[in-house]
Amino acid sequence: MWYIIFTVCTISALYGLWLLFKKAGKQGWEAIVPFYREYILTQLTNRPAWWVILLIVPIVNIFIFYGLYLDFLKSFGKRRFWETAVAVLFPFIYLPLWGRDPAVKYLGVSNTEEFRKKYPYKKTVTREWADAIIFATVAASLIRGFLIEAYMIPTGSMERRLLIGDFLFVSKLNYGPRIPMTPLAFPFAHHTMPITGGKAYSELIKIPYKRLPGFQEVKRNDVVVFNFPMEADAPYNRPIDKRENYIKRAVAISGDVVEMRNAVLYVNNEVGYDSDDVQHAYLIYTDGSGLNLERLIEKRFEYAKDPMTGVAIAEPYLLYVTSEEIEEVKKWTNVKQVLPYDNSGSAFPHDNNKKWDFHNFGPLAIPKKGDVVKLNAETLPIYSRLITVYEGNTLEQRNDGVYINGSKADTYTIKMNYYWMMGDNRDNSSDSREFGFVPEDHIVGKALFTWMSYDTDGTFLSKIRWNRIFKGIK
Structure with a gap:
């Protein structure tokens, strides 16, 4: 229509x-x-x-x-x-x-x-101002929507490659800018109105997913900004382009096979993205004197805090640090024992028959456009959300089999490419291990470089991390 x-x-x-x-x-x-x-x-x-x-x-x-x-x-x-x-x-x-x-x-x-x-x-003074404001709004909206957008890192899920307080520029051109799917929206607001709250967009007009040509496809290990897929569900029920922005690393792309064995990532049966910057969780036991929190802040070591008070959780301390940093911690005189922290929470597809967790899951094939997958009791937990929520079909399990859009089916043909996103802070990241595949229509852009970095824990003179300004993102 x-x-x-x-x-x-x-x-x-x-x-x-x-x-x-x-x-x-x-x-x-x-x-x-x-x-x-x-x-x-x-x-x-x-x-x-x-x-x-x-x-x-x-x-x-x-x-x-x-x-x-x-x-x-x-x-x-x-x-x-x-x-x-x-x-x-x-x-x-x-x-x-x-x-x-x-x-x-x-x-x-x-x-x-x-x-x-x-x-x-x-022109009247009012007309001059109106023209200037409208021009600036249109220009900024076009640049933000089709060219480049600023983004701030709100959590530590990408530490140490990206730090809380980093301000990034995200390119829409690399993967091709999306045509706005919900074009009626308040300028510069994402999904919520500033100050007053409430929706900053109208769904009166909805445009099907289309993407203009880009410079490249999403490559394995790119740092990607995407819309959080789970906000398709209640209580948010947001359209795709108005879902919250997340930033993670595309450790596996469509057609890859991803797996984790004892907290080590494997892609296509080879060790996946790894770096000196990748963080893991460790439990720290001391001689009773506790850790010096000022020392942790000074060294920028991330530690678990009580969400109510903001104070470090009592011993054992939970630190999220790199392999090099944990070796330093082991040398502290009051540290008696260091143990890897086993984050054994249930992982996608959260199926009791598989019992996958964040450290051990897979092998799992990342769906690719055109793939034909079998539909049975083993595969439905993996593909049911993809078929219904992301690709807009109905799916029923009846006594005599599986029905898609009212027709019996034992296979399904994938309509989009999908990606597996993970944070570099492996044990403190909400990522695909929790919510599964990220569809291509959720991809916003590629993170290019930090243009500003603000350290909330820094002193007056060290609030700005000068060494991170205009630093490229790898």
């Missing part, structure tokens, strides 16, 4: 532009030929012809087109705020109306001194 509406609106807008071109002394057909149309507009508006080349540059092309378009309408005397607004929002209505209105005449080339003297038009 939306495709039909879009087609009708496009034809109507082009028809109106055809009529206006004829009024300007041009051929009507010139209004419907992309790029050539803009070349003709540069002639009709006295803008440089080389602007047409900029139409191939993403984001910039939007400003070039609307600059020429609105300059062209000024040639018909359409310069008031409401006329500019409806020309942008409802061209399929107003362009045909103006094209057929005998009172609307072509007055000349708008972007000339002669035109400005002959048809003077002075």
Whole structure:
């Protein structure tokens, strides 16, 4: 239905532009030929012809087109705020109306001194401010939606590669920017209105998932920002692009086989992503004197705190540190014993028959578009959410078998690529071991570099981590 509406609106807008071109002394057909149309507009508006080349540059092309378009309408005397607004929002209505209105005449080339003297038009202060605010809002929204977006690290799940308080730039271009699926939204708000709370978006218009071409596919071990898949469920029930942003490492991509054995990650039966920065959890026992918390803060060692008081949990202390750092801790004179912490919580798909945990699970194949998977008692816990929530089907288990969309089926063909996301802080990360596969339509962008890093535990002079500014993310 939306495709039909879009087609009708496009034809109507082009028809109106055809009529206006004829009024300007041009051929009507010139209004419907992309790029050539803009070349003709540069002639009709006295803008440089080389602007047409900029139409191939993403984001910039939007400003070039609307600059020429609105300059062209000024040639018909359409310069008031409401006329500019409806020309942008409802061209399929107003362009045909103006094209057929005998009172609307072509007055000349708008972007000339002669035109400005002959048809003077002075904007009010209110109009000047409104134009500036609207332009800034549109420009920032386009850049944020299609080019690059700032993101802050709120938790320690990616320590030590990414620290709490790191501010990142996330590229939408690397994997290709998504077309907004929920376009009616309050500017600069993600899913919740600032100050007042409540939804910052409307689901009156929903656009199916589409992604513009990007520079690359998601590669194994990329640091990726994505929408949290579990917010499809109650109480949030949020649309895909309004779900909370998470950042993890894509340790396995579609087609890979992922596994963990005794807390060691394996991908395709080889040791997966590993680094000196990867953290694990350890229990620390002292001689009774306890650990010096100021020392932990000074060394930036992450430790478990009471969520109510913010104070370190009583002995044994739970530290999340690297292999090198735990060797240092072992040398402290009051430390008597160090033990690996066994985070044996249930792991995806949370099936009692498998009994997988965060340290031991798999092997598990990451679904790839076009894969055909069997449907039975063993595989349904793995694929049921994928089939229903992510790919929009109904699934029923009846006495005589499995039914998808009302038809009996013993196999299912995967419609999207999926990814396995994990934090570098392996024992303090909510990731795919908990919520499973991340669909490709949830991918937001690739983390590029930190542009600022703020340390809440630092002193007045060390709040800013200067050594992390403009540091690339690997």
